[in-house]
Amino acid sequence: MMMEMMNYLFAPSSIAIIGASNNFAKWGFIILHNLLMGKYQGKIYPINPREKEILGFICYPSVKEVTDQIDLALITIPAQEVLKAVKECIEKKVKAIVVISAGFAELGKEGEELQKEIKEIVEKAGIPLVGPNGQGISCPKSNFHPWMPVYFPKPGKVAIISQSGNLSTWLAEGLENFGFGVSKAVSAGNMASLDWADYLRYFAKDPETKVILLYIEGLKDGRSFMESAYQTSLIKPIVVLKGGRTPEGIQTARSHTGVMAGEERIFDSVCKQAGIIRAESMNEAVIISAGLVGSPIPKGKRVGIITSGGGLGVIAADYCKEHNLELAQLSEKTIEQLKKILPPWWVPGNPVDLVAGIRYAGPKEILPILIESGEMDSVILIGVGWVHTMADMSELSPLKDRFNFKKIMEERKAGDLRYCQRLRELIQQYNFPILLVSTSAQRALDRKLESLIELLLNEIMLYPSIEQAVKVLSAITGYYLWRTQREK
Amino acid sequence: MMMEMMNYLFAPSSIAIIGASNNFAKWGFIILHNLLMGKYQGKIYPINPREKEILGFICYPSVKEVTDQIDLALITIPAQEVLKAVKECIEKKVKAIVVISAGFAELGKEGEELQKEIKEIVEKAGIPLVGPNGQGISCPKSNFHPWMPVYFPKPGKVAIISQSGNLSTWLAEGLENFGFGVSKAVSAGNMASLDWADYLRYFAKDPETKVILLYIEGLKDGRSFMESAYQTSLIKPIVVLKGGRTPEGIQTARSHTGVMAGEERIFDSVCKQAGIIRAESMNEAVIISAGLVGSPIPKGKRVGIITSGGGLGVIAADYCKEHNLELAQLSEKTIEQLKKILPPWWVPGNPVDLVAGIRYAGPKEILPILIESGEMDSVILIGVGWVHTMADMSELSPLKDRFNFKKIMEERKAGDLRYCQRLRELIQQYNFPILLVSTSAQRALDRKLESLIELLLNEIMLYPSIEQAVKVLSAITGYYLWRTQREK
Incomplete structure (x- = not known):
């Protein structure tokens, strides 16, 4: 069920942008504008209580006011207002959610509580949620690029799931330098709900994906990661670039996504057991992935x-x-x-x-x-x-x-x-x-x-x-x- | 004395091409044509007993027939005829020689004898000789590119000395990809006479050169290499890419330039003692050299x-x-x-x-x-x-x-x-x-x-x-x- 719902993340017929804006310096503008530049063909519903119209689209004060079905809600409002918006999405029976807003577990105890609350209500409702604190997603085959960078990867066979927004773009750009594209790219952020295991299970079955490329800073549930990685590796190759291999990197990761990077020795042994191909650098991650598609x-x-x-x-x-x-x-x-x-x-x-x-x-x-x-x-x-x-x-x-x-x-x-x-x-x-x-x-x-x-x-x-x-x-x-x- | 004579290799006022040709598939054509395309401004004397005129230049049967002074002789004739040509160059008081022809020590005992004989006569005459079995040299500052590839590096501060012709070009091209150029490039071939120590001593003093980049397959005289490398490292950085680090690589090198690659462990210790910067790959050799120029x-x-x-x-x-x-x-x-x-x-x-x-x-x-x-x-x-x-x-x-x-x-x-x-x-x-x-x-x-x-x-x-x-x-x-x- 959850797995099928994940399709709505990458190919929705209708999308609500909660926090859409007419001001071109705001995230709510950039994402909406990227949807238009990327030639997204579905229906678009900007949500913002302070506007009547955004970039030519009728604007709604709340997702609940939209009469049409909403497949995906994309949230860019301040952290304190996200929980309320998520609740409204659930009431509206939205099928999937991407939270771009930052200000959760990466900032400490209070943000962590808020993140946990969001996790619980979406999981109870059976709705997949990407983020928070990511830069969005991209699915070139659907001409669908609701993310921060003004960059639209070409369609291809590599799925990218990254715990860093910048890296999801850099890796996609790296593939394109060799003429290769991506099936789906996910800037997974703090991974409040959808976790490594969910993404691996989904992409193992995704017919568009031949190779799965991960940028990992930390694992909350090592056992679940290993089991799903093992099962996935029997079907498709997984390439992993790991950030936080040294005490210095781990320290840096902690203030980045708020996860513990864990011990390198243990992670390496997990990779060996689960058939994961480890890349030592961004460049290696790209060429190994492209090599697996192209040979x-x-x-x-x-x-x-x-x-x-x-x-x-x-x-x-x-x-x-x-x-x-x-x-x-x-x-x-x-x-x-x-x-x-x-x-x-x-x-x-x-x-x-x-x-x-x-x-x-x-x-x-x-x-x-x-x-x-x-x-x-x-x-x-x-x-x-x-x-x-x-x-x-x-x-x-x-x-x-x-x-x-x-x-x-x-x-x-x-x-x-x-x-x-x-x-x-x-x-x-x-x-x-x-x-x-x-x-x-x-x-x-x-x-x-x-x-x-x-x-x-x-x-x-x-x-x-x-x-x-x-x-x-x-x-x-x-x-x-x-x-x-x-x-x- | 020998050191000063080496300047004639890179900036001669006059050059004789022994084996020049009107047939565009022959090396004697390609080199002459590269001189013209590269806009060499010195005097050019084609030497070929079977032609009266080559590409618009009067052709001479032997270098001895040229009345003008010859700074550099470039030899592309078959190995068996090279010794005679070198002797004529010495008689003519040519100041430096580049032998491109192959068929010497890399082919076994007989070729080795011939190579040794050439070495002895040029060293007795005090004339620097590059090669044999290289692809030539390049000096962008003098618009002087008497080598095989139709590629003319831009002027810069990296000197390249390579025991492989292909690598001298690839390394120069790699530098240019980052906007950097070369001071002089030498495809050193079998190193019959000019050896690593000679090149290091020369480039340590060359005012155009800031960084010295070497591709080494083997050393005939390890001690002399180490001493000159040590002295040079105190003045300018030396970057080395070593081919033949494994038994497989050593075996391959033997049939390539006819030198023994020697033991990796010993070479590594030589580098550490002599302050040499070792690169693990062609790419690393290029970026370290460019980094040393650019920072x-x-x-x-x-x-x-x-x-x-x-x-x-x-x-x-x-x-x-x-x-x-x-x-x-x-x-x-x-x-x-x-x-x-x-x-x-x-x-x-x-x-x-x-x-x-x-x-x-x-x-x-x-x-x-x-x-x-x-x-x-x-x-x-x-x-x-x-x-x-x-x-x-x-x-x-x-x-x-x-x-x-x-x-x-x-x-x-x-x-x-x-x-x-x-x-x-x-x-x-x-x-x-x-x-x-x-x-x-x-x-x-x-x-x-x-x-x-x-x-x-x-x-x-x-x-x-x-x-x-x-x-x-x-x-x-x-x-x-x-x-x-x-x-x-």
């Missing part, structure tokens, strides 16, 4: 490496070893097949160093050999889309009258595009984890690099560095091994 | 944090602790001063959480208080340039006829610009390490975000993540402590 999960630790340069191969080999992965051993048969493609001075082995001399198309032929060998569980391909990073000789060359550089560059760009299309086909054909590393990845969308966009638009992750590709591979391989052991 | 070095471990969001403060506090730094303790006096600026619900402490409610200009007043308190050695400021990341309401808002969003956005952008200008002034005024974190950092140049470019153009580092800022702070603080201990 099949490897079925073992053996990694094959194809590199466009020797030094890059050395770095990749080091990282694999340092992150609990193994360099795949190539059999004589595989080496013989590769020798037919690679130049005579190729030094046989993994990493497969393409060395100067092989034509750019090489990997298209090498990849099937490596994958079909059965000798590896994943492949890292270093150096994708290099032509696009070259200076455009057709414009800049002093010899442009002598050589048709325009034609040469166009041919190379077209070749790059065909190459990337072929990579995408290979990834789909084999459903095999091929991790693509490209220094141009982070700038691909901004710079309109056709060939790389071809990949990004098809939700294929481009890793900006070898280190990141290896970290993701290590994390998701570990998750696979955890899950298959439990499934036996 | 004064902190004089101790005490860090102050200013954050635009609670969760970000928690993460920053954790990282500082995990990276051997301390959260600065604020005195009663400092807290009283801050209370006058921050809203009444501010929870006193470090991180200084700006919480919702403070005006954007806050940090401008908070920074001087923190710096002048003497209670910290550095400050991390999280959340710079946020206005630019907002959707442009003047264009997208359905209410644009009702509200003058255009004016509001313009005012906000102007405010952002003033804010960033003030930050720059504060950094210059106090000459104090203020590390700025901005999620928009990596996209600032592409997206033409005025306010952030204001910072970048003044060589101030913008860190894309808290984690990166803390890692840099930790690395450069460690370097400071090493250096001051030695200087006592």
Whole structure:
């Protein structure tokens, strides 16, 4: 029941904004305006006893005065008035509530009492409540962005639940930098009612969500978290970024969301038992989540490496070893097949160093050999889309009258595009984890690099560095091994 | 003497390209063409016995036939012919040589003999030789880019010396992503003659170089490396990325540059003794180098944090602790001063959480208080340039006829610009390490975000993540402590 009601949080047909305002510096304005900018298509009812009309909508003194059904109420009024508003929502049979207002448990004893009272009445009424003291939620698929930042993530497959408003936006923005989007984002605030366990159970079943990304500062109920995380991990991967790993971080968290961060050692053991993938930084949280959306999960630790340069191969080999992965051993048969493609001075082995001399198309032929060998569980391909990073000789060359550089560059760009299309086909054909590393990845969308966009638009992750590709591979391989052991 | 001759590598008045070609697929073409595209202003002499003219230049059968003085000879002919060409260069009194050709020690015994012979004759003649088996060099200040990639770094203060050609380019490109440039880049190849110690001694004295960044796969002479690194570290910071840290990496390095990577434990101890800053990844190598150019070095471990969001403060506090730094303790006096600026619900402490409610200009007043308190050695400021990341309401808002969003956005952008200008002034005024974190950092140049470019153009580092800022702070603080201990 509660689970079904949670759908109203993310795709309501009608919303009441309790505390809506005509003053563009107020939260009640910003949220309403974000709904309009985000192109929300449902009905909107501003609630404010001191206004007759807000931004062109009829304004009501109380949610009870609205004659229509209200699916979701969004509350931005001062803390002292929130309890009364919540009670009115329950009377009105509102289906879900988001409280953005701060001034509860994070401020001490008095606020905690108030928060507890709200918790009790919504749970008695069976209504899901997000917050208080969060920045709101976002559901791109419903064009629904009732939150504080003027930022609208693109639709995607990562659910973000965060105990920090800023982090819910930063993580979504981080995903978008790699071309990935979010299914739902929740700034969960003080978690008066809906708790980690509720969110995990909901997103485990949510068909739009493939990966669940959490920013956690503290747990009120460790056992319930672990049980729901364990059950969820058997279905979908959970990635966790934990704030409050050190005494200094715990101290800071206490004045932030008013929860105890708990002991790092215990939390780490909980994660290991529950199959949770831990990220060490915001950046890692983003790339692991995107990697899980954009790549099949490897079925073992053996990694094959194809590199466009020797030094890059050395770095990749080091990282694999340092992150609990193994360099795949190539059999004589595989080496013989590769020798037919690679130049005579190729030094046989993994990493497969393409060395100067092989034509750019090489990997298209090498990849099937490596994958079909059965000798590896994943492949890292270093150096994708290099032509696009070259200076455009057709414009800049002093010899442009002598050589048709325009034609040469166009041919190379077209070749790059065909190459990337072929990579995408290979990834789909084999459903095999091929991790693509490209220094141009982070700038691909901004710079309109056709060939790389071809990949990004098809939700294929481009890793900006070898280190990141290896970290993701290590994390998701570990998750696979955890899950298959439990499934036996 | 040798040291002075090395200047001819980076700023020659005349260059001979031995192996120059009219065929645009050949290295002898690419290098010559890169010289032209890079706008090299010196004299160019193509050498090729089978051509009369190359790209409009008179072609000579041998370097000896050129009547003019040759400062630098660049060799791209097959390995077997290199020795003869080098001998001719010595006869011609060429001042420096770069050998790009491969086929030496990296291929085994025979190549090693050839390499040794070249080493002996150039050292006897007192001529500096880069390579063989590198991709060339680059000196942006001289508009001089005789190397393989069609990529021309911007001038800056980081010297790159790399045992991998690809890495010399990737590292330079990485620096440019943050708005930083290179003084000189050297793809050092097999290091037949010029060795780590030579490069370190040269760059320690080079007035254009502030930071020395090395990619090392192996050392032939560990003691000489350590001694020169120690002496250099007392003058300028050295950042090292090491390839071949694991048996897998060492194995890969062997077939790459033909050197032994040596034992990780020993190398690590060498770095500690010689004051070398070790980077764990290419990304870290880049941000630490840029950080050293773009920020004064902190004089101790005490860090102050200013954050635009609670969760970000928690993460920053954790990282500082995990990276051997301390959260600065604020005195009663400092807290009283801050209370006058921050809203009444501010929870006193470090991180200084700006919480919702403070005006954007806050940090401008908070920074001087923190710096002048003497209670910290550095400050991390999280959340710079946020206005630019907002959707442009003047264009997208359905209410644009009702509200003058255009004016509001313009005012906000102007405010952002003033804010960033003030930050720059504060950094210059106090000459104090203020590390700025901005999620928009990596996209600032592409997206033409005025306010952030204001910072970048003044060589101030913008860190894309808290984690990166803390890692840099930790690395450069460690370097400071090493250096001051030695200087006592």
